[in-house]
Amino acid sequence: MAERDFRKKRLDRGIKARSDTIFAVASTKEILYLLAPRFVPVAILLLLPLFLESYWNKVLVYACIYGLLALSWDFLASCGLFSLGQSLFFGLGAYIAGALNYYFHLPTVVTIPVATLAGGVLCAALLSPVMRLRGVYFAMVTLMLPLLLMKVVETTGVFGGTHGLSSLAGFPHEMLAIYLAIIGFLVCLFLFRRIMNADYGLILRAIRDDDRSVMSGGINIYWRKSQALFIAGAAGSFAGALMTHHYQFVGMSTFALDYSILPVAAVALGGPGTFAGAALGSMILVPLSEALRALGGLRIAIYCGILIVSIILLPEGFFHYLARKYHQFERIEKIK
């Protein structure tokens, strides 16, 4: 009988469809209902470093760095550019910051912002010639580019060659690095969500869905895609620059495949298209990967197994699943 007395009711979005700016909010409870999913995870993330031991704080930094790369991937995917080369963004940022510090002794307050911007510009410049390619062709080129740069560094010996550049400037306090990573990650998450919900993002998504239609509206789609490459590139380069100074070292490994593949896996796990999915995916995947480290050789197998099973069971991604459940659960009401 219990099933008869209650029913699930989903949040009615009929009013919101008419206007993006006016929320019809009836009560404090509803405000909480809408804001809690944003504020609770942010609060947890900001408080977490205070309670974690040093090792897990390092893992948290990694999670944020992979998170930035996953967000950057999701951003490009939103305008139809599927990248398999997030390590290009990461490595460029890492090397720019490292080189500026190593050769010109610039402090981190300069190297990180410069690496972020210059990395974005470089990514856009390197990938602009191939952004006319769609789908798998663009992906192939992005996959090759970081490997190519890695070989260039290895064979020519520039930027320290195989040894990399070491004894670079670090952060005065470990907490600074941790919070820089967390805040960078959160800013990126909310900024990307904002951009995508604005008219600017509407056009990017429209380019993904039908670029000819967008062109007939007088929009230079290649210029827009370059801008998207800059934005995504800057996010990835920031992550790289942060990593360089956190470890006071930059080497060829920043162009490694890990930085390309793991972010894609994180998005697949969390769910694409919302950024929240990408963020959630990295926050699950990176610590999971660390936790499995104790298992030694089996680690990768178990890790891949979990990934495959969760993608099969939740093809929409974790985030969409949670969001759906949240709205449904909250709205169970009694039938009189």
Add this chain to the structure above:
Amino acid sequence: MTTSSNEPILRVERLKKNFGGVLAVYDVSFELKRGEFLGIIGPNGSGKTTLVNLITGFVRPSGGRVLFKGKNITGKMPYKIADLGIARTFQMVRLFYNLPAYKNLIIPLCSSRVRRMRGGKYGEKDDEAVDLLDDMGFERDSYVPYKQVGTLPHGYLKRLDLARAMALRPELLILDELFSGMSMSEVASTLPLIEKFNREGLTIIMIEHRLKELFRVVDRVLVLNFGEKIAEGTPDEVMAEDEVKKAYLGIDVEIPPDPGTA
């Protein structure tokens, strides 16, 4: 170079396109004066859509030139041509089905052309989009502007595509079979709108199978058959030509077929 009033706004010179051996458009030339209303007719597969694609940059010509306001626009990118002031609708509408209707107009409203035309700044785009739809007969107070495109009937989509083209504030509007898929009453309410645009100075090229409606509004007609221009002139003139009659074999020119049953 001067843009005197009698210089044509559009000049198509010996335009050619072959798709791997198929001559879709062959040696087509014509001129269009500012403010003129040109109809293009021809049987299916005669190259009408390809001609539109050639003018608007969606297809690169195999030969010939297109001049818009005296400027060579042959082979330019579609967004560049749109930016210069040529807007088009698509025979198969290209709208964003997961967006509300009015949001589809945001794309042209974000173009640099619209910003230029508005004196260097953008307006309140959502309001402008809803206003434009209102002008197009989708009333502001109805549900239509806010409805997802995917849920609207087909005839509405064609008008929405027209609104999308008009949002660009074009100087030349090209309509590719706008009325196909529209009901009689939708055609009856859309036709006066298009006539009004033309009266207000907009140059229009209209491709249409519904000859009765088309002939009522156009100044001039161009007839294509197998990619070639076979006739040009006023509706009465072209329909008197034997070659046109042959191309339209079986169609009674005096009384065009009822679009509802044809």
